[in-house]
Amino acid sequence: METPVNQQPALQSSPFQKRKRLGVADIIIHAILIFLTICTLFPFYNVILMSFSDTVAISKQVVYLIPTTFDLSAYSYIFHEPRFLKAFLVTLFVTVVGTLVNLTVTLTGSYVLSKTGFPGRKIIMSGILFTMFFNGGLIPFYLMMKDFHLINNLFVMILPVAVNTFYLIICIAFFRTLPVGLEESAKIDGANDIQVLYKIVLPISMPMVATIALFYAVDRWNEWWFGVLFMTDINLLPLQALLRELLTNYQQVLSSITTSVVVQNTGLHPKMIKMAVLVVSTLPIICLYPFMQKYFAKGVLIGSIKG
Structure with missing residues (x-):
């Protein structure tokens, strides 16, 4: 008996097509x-x-x-500060240049130290780990920065923190997980170590690079301690230090005059200033997350090795 032409065999429904009922x-x-x-x-x-x-x-x-x-009174109080624009540009410079310096030193250093055959690797790693637990103290550190002529210099917020030991160790551990065959095949084609790093290793390591870059950018954006410590010129203060100064000055006024009098004269409640400072200091760096989110979802080695 022939099967009618118009009749189609019933397709078996896949278990993935069925909607899972929540228990x-x-x-x-x-x-x-x-x-x-x-x-x-x-x-x-x-x-x-x-x-x-x-x-x-x-x-x-x-x-x-x-x-x-x-x-918008609280934001008007902050944005009408004459030094606000200069402080914002200082922080923007420190964040952009500092993050580039951080990534360059951290990625190149971790790539070299991830090679087990690198001579003196254990000694260098021991010295790096030593800095995680011990330091020379604040006064010797200040005198060293003074000898390097970094007082009132924006690079004092970049160069002393060019490498974060914890991030460096994370990068070393990540580079050790990459297949050796990728680098060997590139060297057979005539690539040197620098070309292997920037053309082979880093493109397939973008999730890790994006994560470390975001960590470094947040650190540089929130930098205020070195600005307060090494900047005697008030025009070179970073944004976070300026916002801290505005909040501290307002609190000092409150300590000398009752809150009700200050609110009556200025029309600003202390909580308004605090919350506006929080928003101004955190919102710009939060805006980076949507642009870097795509790298977090990608696989590390997708498309790098053909099966």
């Missing part, structure tokens, strides 16, 4: 994760709302759930 345990786990996510994001949400609130709204309620006002 009680899955619902509980999802609920717990959602609750933890809310607990994590709520402080940021509260900080942003309080930075845009006015003194009346902050005085009435401590925790914000629904925005009731929109006031």
